[in-house]
Amino acid sequence: MIPPKTSLTLRAPTPAGALLPNLAAFGRMLRRAGLPVGPSEILAGAAALEAVDLGDKHQAHAALRATMVHRHEHFLLFDHAFALFWRDPEAGRHAAAMALLDGFKEPPKPPPTSRRLAEAMRGDRPTPPKPPEPKEEQQLDLTFTVSDRERLQTMDFEAMSAEEITAAKEEIRKLVLPLDARPTRRFRASHMGTLADLRLTVRDSLRTGGEILDISRRQRITRTPPxxxxxxxxxxxxxxxxxxxxxxxxxxxxxxxxxxxxxxxxxxxxxxxxxxxxxxxxxxxxxxxxxxxxxxxxxxxxxxxxxxxxxxxxxxxxxxxxxxxxxxxxxxxxxxxxxxxxxxxxxxxxxxxxxxxxxxxxxxxxxxxxxxxxxxxxxxxxxxxxxxxxxxxxxxxxxxxxxxxxx
Structure with missing residues (x-):
């Protein structure tokens, strides 16, 4: 007897049905997580799903990764995002049974990819407010406090989340690199120049029959180095x-x-x-x-x-x-x-x-x-x-x- 294949949570006869909106939502989540996924990748993923068996989760995963990911370093993040977005509906039943055992364990530190995916899954939804605490005497200590922008300036690129990386990219685009202009070997005519141009002076004197009425000047051309x-x-x-x-x-x-x-x-x-x-x-x-x-x-x-x-x-x-x-x-x-x-x-x-x-x-x-x-x-x-x-x-x-x- 052939064992049944693992299926995706959302299925449709063709990607043009209910699966296409979910595929678009999956692409938006990848884009929020930092992957360069646009409409062309989503359409390519929909076309790839038409060529595979949607009942086989491994084929669907391979088809989407081949069409929506272009860099080798993004494979791990895509795998985590795929497992998180197209999760198995049976996972909820096992989660309740394992909740008591997980309560006695020390929670592991989430990897950077999990943090970025959690923010990408949340999207633009606001963070739920914390329950109000009982009012007590509060003492505000403002020593060594800095703004988020100042903290972003000193944060290591490797420790940044997806939102912080996006903010860092915007700050980088504003940077201007004005390399100091250096003098070259070429000159140009200029009334404000400090060097006398004898050749141009003699040439201009031909207009007045060889009489020199003014001294032509020149200045050195400056240009930023490569x-x-x-x-x-x-x-x-x-x-x-x-x-x-x-x-x-x-x-x-x-x-x-x-x-x-x-x-x-x-x-x-x-x-x-x-x-x-x-x-x-x-x-x-x-x-x-x-x-x-x-x-x-x-x-x-x-x-x-x-x-x-x-x-x-x-x-x-x-x-x-x-x-x-x-x-x-x-x-x-x-x-x-x-x-x-x-x-x-x-x-x-x-x-x-x-x-x-x-x-x-x-x-x-x-x-x-x-x-x-x-x-x-x-x-x-x-x-x-x-x-x-x-x-x-x-x-x-x-x-x-x-x-x-x-x-």
């Missing part, structure tokens, strides 16, 4: 890379001559993808262009490939390089010192952003960190909004870093 971002997207950096991509996208669309590269086990140029104004569309194109997200780390090999293929193209005119990585190289820092040294000598300023600096007792014990540290100009943390604001202030400082007089 900005090159090299961001690590390996497994140890995936949480921070997702947030920092919003910072890179905001900078790319705010100024010109920004070149962005992502690396894990290989180097990928995502400059063209991040120039899209819509962040969700830009990240969708980045996810298709980057095949090694949340994988291993080969920092030395990636930097060496950048020096060979892209260094002469993007590091001219006094470029500033932001190297975002934790320095944990799985190749044991093979060739990492030479690659970092060449990168430093090719740019005007090399700034290393490392989220491990958030720990007070951080020490450069890793082989990769010790190989890279002597060749960088600045070593800064990048783990919260406050560190990003300090980075913006440091890059806007005219006298910071070292380099040639003319870019």
């Amino acid at each position: 900005l090159v971002v090299l961001c690590d997207i390996s497994g140890s950096m995936s949480r921070y890379a997702q947030i920092l991509l919003h910072f890179i996208h905001a900078v790319t669309n705010d100024r010109d001559r920004v070149h962005s590269f992502l690396f894990g086990t290989r180097l990928t140029n995502v400059t063209r993808q991040l120039k899209h104004r819509d962040p969700e569309a830009a990240f969708e194109m980045v996810s298709h262009a980057v095949p090694d997200w949340s994988g291993g780390t080969r920092i030395g090999e990636s930097l060496e490939r950048f020096n060979q293929l892209w260094s002469r193209r993007v590091l001219g005119q006094g470029a500033v390089v932001l190297l975002i990585t934790d320095g944990l190289d799985r190749e044991g820092a093979k060739g990492l010192s030479d690659a970092t040294d060449r990168l430093r000598r090719s740019c005007r300023r090399l700034v290393w952003l490392n989220p491990l600096l958030r720990y007070a007792g951080f020490q450069p014990k890793s082989q990769g960190i010790r190989a890279m540290l002597p060749h960088v100009d600045e070593f800064r943390p990048v783990h919260n909004l406050a560190s990003l604001r300090e980075l913006v202030a440091a890059l806007s400082d005219r006298h910071a870093g070292r380099g040639r007089e003319f870019a």
Whole structure:
């Protein structure tokens, strides 16, 4: 006898029936939880459900995950959301029987995904008010109290909930990176210039029969230097890379001559993808262009490939390089010192952003960190909004870093 298959809670003969509104509600819950799910993913999920047996929960789960999830790091969150939204109706009966046993156990600390899913399931519904407590003499202690916005500035990206991550992304979009303009080798005519232009003076004198009536002047053209971002997207950096991509996208669309590269086990140029104004569309194109997200780390090999293929193209005119990585190289820092040294000598300023600096007792014990540290100009943390604001202030400082007089 063939055992019956596990079925979903809400079933319909076709997705066009009662299942489609529930699928749309499931997509809204995933979007509130932080997954990039839009109408196209919901329609693709409905089409996929028509091709599978709705009576088999495993087939429905595989069909929805294949069409609604585009990134490997979102699989775990989707699995939890699927089990929570399309829950088994028999689970309520077992919950009552296990309530007494669970009452004697110490409640475990919920993982970050459970917290984000709980907020996503709640949606816009207000939190139920707490029962009033008996009135007693209350003493208000306002010492060391801060607002939610101030607390958000110092909160680690890895510890943020879905709502806090959304607020952090909005704050990141407001950041402006005004790199100090540097003088170039080119000049232009200007009445306010301090340098005399003898060639233009003689040329203008031809209009008056060779008589010089005025001295033409010129001034040097200034331009902001190029900005090159090299961001690590390996497994140890995936949480921070997702947030920092919003910072890179905001900078790319705010100024010109920004070149962005992502690396894990290989180097990928995502400059063209991040120039899209819509962040969700830009990240969708980045996810298709980057095949090694949340994988291993080969920092030395990636930097060496950048020096060979892209260094002469993007590091001219006094470029500033932001190297975002934790320095944990799985190749044991093979060739990492030479690659970092060449990168430093090719740019005007090399700034290393490392989220491990958030720990007070951080020490450069890793082989990769010790190989890279002597060749960088600045070593800064990048783990919260406050560190990003300090980075913006440091890059806007005219006298910071070292380099040639003319870019």
